[in-house]
Amino acid sequence: MPxxxxxELRRRQITSAVRRLIVRGGLDxxxxxxxxxxxGFSVSLVQYYCGTKKDLLLATHxxxxxxxxxxxxxxxxxxxxxxxxxxxxxxxxxxxxxDEQRREETIVxxxxxTGSVTxxxxxxxxxxxxxxxxxxxxxDQLRRAPQLEPPVNRIELVAxxxxxxxxxxxxxxxxxxxxAELALELVDQQLDLVLGKRN
Amino acid sequence: MPxxxxxELRRRQITSAVRRLIVRGGLDxxxxxxxxxxxGFSVSLVQYYCGTKKDLLLATHxxxxxxxxxxxxxxxxxxxxxxxxxxxxxxxxxxxxxDEQRREETIVxxxxxTGSVTxxxxxxxxxxxxxxxxxxxxxDQLRRAPQLEPPVNRIELVAxxxxxxxxxxxxxxxxxxxxAELALELVDQQLDLVLGKRN
Numbered sequence: 170m171p172x173x174x175x176x177e178l179r180r181r182q183i184t185s186a187v188r189r190l191i192v193r194g195g196l197d198x199x200x201x202x203x204x205x206x207x208x209g210f211s212v213s214l215v216q217y218y219c220g221t222k223k224d225l226l227l228a229t230h231x232x233x234x235x236x237x238x239x240x241x242x243x244x245x246x247x248x249x250x251x252x253x254x255x256x257x258x259x260x261x262x263x264x265x266x267x268d269e270q271r272r273e274e275t276i277v278x279x280x281x282x283t284g285s286v287t288x289x290x291x292x293x294x295x296x297x298x299x300x301x302x303x304x305x306x307x308x309d310q311l312r313r314a315p316q317l318e319p320p321v322n323r324i325e326l327v328a329x330x331x332x333x334x335x336x337x338x339x340x341x342x343x344x345x346x347x348x349a350e351l352a353l354e355l356v357d358q359q360l361d362l363v364l365g366k367r368n
Numbered sequence: 369m370p371x372x373x374x375x376e377l378r379r380r381q382i383t384s385a386v387r388r389l390i391v392r393g394g395l396d397x398x399x400x401x402x403x404x405x406x407x408g409f410s411v412s413l414v415q416y417y418c419g420t421k422k423d424l425l426l427a428t429h430x431x432x433x434x435x436x437x438x439x440x441x442x443x444x445x446x447x448x449x450x451x452x453x454x455x456x457x458x459x460x461x462x463x464x465x466x467d468e469q470r471r472e473e474t475i476v477x478x479x480x481x482t483g484s485v486t487x488x489x490x491x492x493x494x495x496x497x498x499x500x501x502x503x504x505x506x507x508d509q510l511r512r513a514p515q516l517e518p519p520v521n522r523i524e525l526v527a528x529x530x531x532x533x534x535x536x537x538x539x540x541x542x543x544x545x546x547x548a549e550l551a552l553e554l555v556d557q558q559l560d561l562v563l564g565k566r567n
Contacts, residue, residue, distance in 0.1 A: 183502075191486065192485075193486065193487060194486055194487060194488070195395070195487075195488050196394070198392065198486075215512075228545065234511075268395065268550035274441070276482075276485050276486065279485070280482050280486060282478075282482075282539065283475075283478045283481075284394060286391075286478070287390065287391060287394040287397075287475065287479060288393060288394075289393070289394050297543075297544060297545055300540070300545050301545075304428050323557065326553055326555060329554055330533065330537075330557050330558055330561075332536075333536035333540050333554060334529065334532055334558075335536070336540060337531075337532035337533055337534070337535035337536030337537075337539070338529075338532045340539070341535065343380050344481050344484055344485055344495065344496075345484075345496060346496055346499050347528065351528065354525055355525065355528055355532060358522065358526060358529050359529055362526075362529075363561060
């Protein structure tokens with residue numbers, strides 16, 4: 170019986186190769202040739218799965234989003250019933266480059282964000298879903314918070330602010346501005362300001 | 369009498385061309401050939417002023433920093449004696465892409481930040497001076513604030529947080545996440561959290 174090709178695995182090998190190329194050389198380092206070499210496939214096999222460079226980038230962006238989403242869901246289940254502060258803290262630290270995988274994700278998403286402005290492959294609309302989702306998760310948790318400092322009608326705005334801050338903290342961290350320790354202190358400081366000081 | 373070449377002007381024409389190229393196509397769009405075409409000079413003239421691609425990028429990064437610095441200084445002088453909140457607000461809005469020039473600066477600095485991680489031309493150290501300077505300006509103003517919410521020993525941390533947030537807000541804005549109006553509301557919200565609600 171012929172062995173079935175595992176398409177999912179092949180796709181993952183291709184998008185993993187694209188991520189590594191972006192980390193080493195930015196979005197412009199991604200070509201069918203470089204992806205084929207990095208993944209150990211032929212150019213035509215890569216093209217079979219992703220017909221255009223835009224397909225390659227979109228598949229890679231989607232794969233990062235799926236990884237983050239899966240990790241979020243696992244973390245969420247493991248948390249169980251927790252206070253809003255703890256939930257928000259968990260969500261935010263998942264987005265900090267505190268290990269190799271998250272560091273790779275932060276770099277790749279940063280490159281996609283910058284590239285969407287300078288016209289390299291994918292559009293701003295294609296990168297926005299995740300940040301809108303983050304804002305709505307944060308707002309849901311803020312609504313549950315009893316000791317909320319800002320008036321309730323500012324919750325969406327505060328959620329937007331926390332999302333912007335974590336993006337700045339994560340990009341600052343990979344760009345060498347501050348350690349993991351500082352990043353975690355900044356997250357706590359932001360939550361102190363929003364939810365009141367921890368005990 | 370032979371007309372003296374205005375070296376400063378030539379340099380500025382070259383770095384302006386580099387900025388426009390980055391906005392349209394990212395750091396990889398910058399080559400001696402493309403800069404020469406964009407600036408209307410010969411390749412050898414561009415090379416006379418900037419011998420390597422790294423020189424080109426460093427000169428451009430420096431020119432953006434000088435523009436921002438000059439604008440800061442002018443704004444600062446025009447402000448005169450103001451409350452810390454107003455001073456911080458002025459500093460932060462200078463960093464938001466609220467007009468064409470600041471939009472170009474935000475895109476170019478974003479590309480440099482991302483590129484410093486993915487190895488495209490300049491190193492993180494070369495991009496850090498500005499963000500350290502910003503943190504120290506913010507901390508100085510926070511120390512003057514009478515109604516400061518966070519304890520005094522957290523001033524440096526709060527200054528870091530405000531700097532990270534404005535970076536996230538500015539990059540979010542150029543990446544299509546939110547309008548100028550939202551960005552300004554986020555700045556006010558962050559200042560409300562740090563310095564207490566406005567009257």
